Amino acid sequence: MTDQLVVTDLKRHFGQLRAVDGFSLTLAKGDRHALIGCNGAGKSTVLHMIAGAVKPTAGRIRFDGTDITGRGSHRRSRSGIARTFQTPALLDTFTCLENLILAARPHHRDHRWWPKARRAALTEKAMRQLEALNLADDADVSAGELSHGRRRLLEIAVALVADPRLLLLDEPAAGLTEADKERLVDCLRALPTELTVLLVEHHQDVVTAIADTVTVLHNGQKLTSGTPAEIAADPQVAEVYLGTAA
Ligand SMILES: Nc1ncnc2c1ncn2[C@@H]1O[C@H](COP(=O)(O)OP(=O)(O)OP(=O)(O)O)[C@@H](O)[C@H]1O
Structure with missing residues (x-):
């Protein structure tokens, strides 16, 4: 299968701190890959660099055959890369439906001025996306009134409504109740198979429910990678999590 995302020798240094220090990763279309590691391992920094929010100190990023290393985050999202954040980034005073409509057409923010047919088509698309994430009942509820679990789902719906080919998820299960976590896993498992x-x-x-493969990051570098079962059984990984590794 053709490689979709190719990250080569990526580095990000903050002064003396080597947050990411030579990280490489290749994903094919439809791959489900998890990046794990202890706090401060460099996981979010890798995600930020792929999304275009943080500039690499060195290294290259290719997406669908094009070098996107120098592109900003807006151009990357137009190229088909969508992301969610550790803390959901939503327009709290807008309804769930409005959040999706605006995300579907980000360069024409005031949707009241769009042609009627265009608005109807976008509304229908946004509703379908809300339904896919079991949020249709909240379509007219302000994003700010949602529970934490539903906000997480809404953020994923917002990321998906622009039909990305690569979805970057930064700790989507953080702070969720068990029930919300199960709902999240069901939604993620139902994503289109061609979405990476x-x-x-x-x-x-x-991670076990969603990912086919896992990379363990340690001190900004890849420690190992494998299936979730291989990683769970790897004594080197256990050492890192117990804090006894170098
Ligand atoms: N903008 C920044 N300026 C300075 N240091 C930073 C910056 N962003 C991240 N770091 C540092 O880089 C290192 C890696 O951070 P990063 O957030 O990527 O880790 P992480 O693996 O995602 O951790 P966590 O699981 O806690 O979110 C940390 O030591 C962090 O303090």
Whole structure:
């Protein structure tokens, strides 16, 4: 299968701190890959660099055959890369439906001025996306009134409504109740198979349920990679999590 995302020798240094220090990763279309590691391992920084929010100190990023290393986050999202954040980034005073409509057409923010047919088509698309994430009942509820679990789902719906080819998820299960976590896993498992997903996640059960392959990051570098079962059985990984590794 053709490689979709190719990250080569990526580095990000903050002064003396080597947050990411030579990280490489290749994903094919439809891959479900998790990036795990202890706090401060560099996972979010990798995600930020792929999304275009943080500039690499060195290294290259290719997406669908094009070098996007120098592109900003807006151009990357137009190229088909969508992301969620550790803390959901939503328009709290807008309804769930409005959040999706605006995300579907980000360069024409005031949707009241769009042609009627265009608005109807976008509304229908946004509703379908809300339904896919079991949020249709909340269509007219302000994002700010949602529970934490539903906000997480709404953020994923917002990321998906622009039809990305690569979805970057930064700790989607953080702070969720068990019931919300199960709902999240069901939604993520139902994503279109051709969508590539790169997930940063601390919950092992979520990683096992979603990811086909896992990379363990340690001190900004790849420690190892494998299937979730291989990683769970790897003594080197256990050492890192117990804090006894170098
Ligand atoms: N903008 C920044 N300026 C300075 N240091 C930073 C910056 N962003 C991240 N760091 C540092 O880089 C290192 C890696 O951070 P990063 O957030 O990527 O880790 P992480 O693996 O995602 O951790 P966590 O699981 O806690 O979110 C940390 O030591 C962090 O303090």
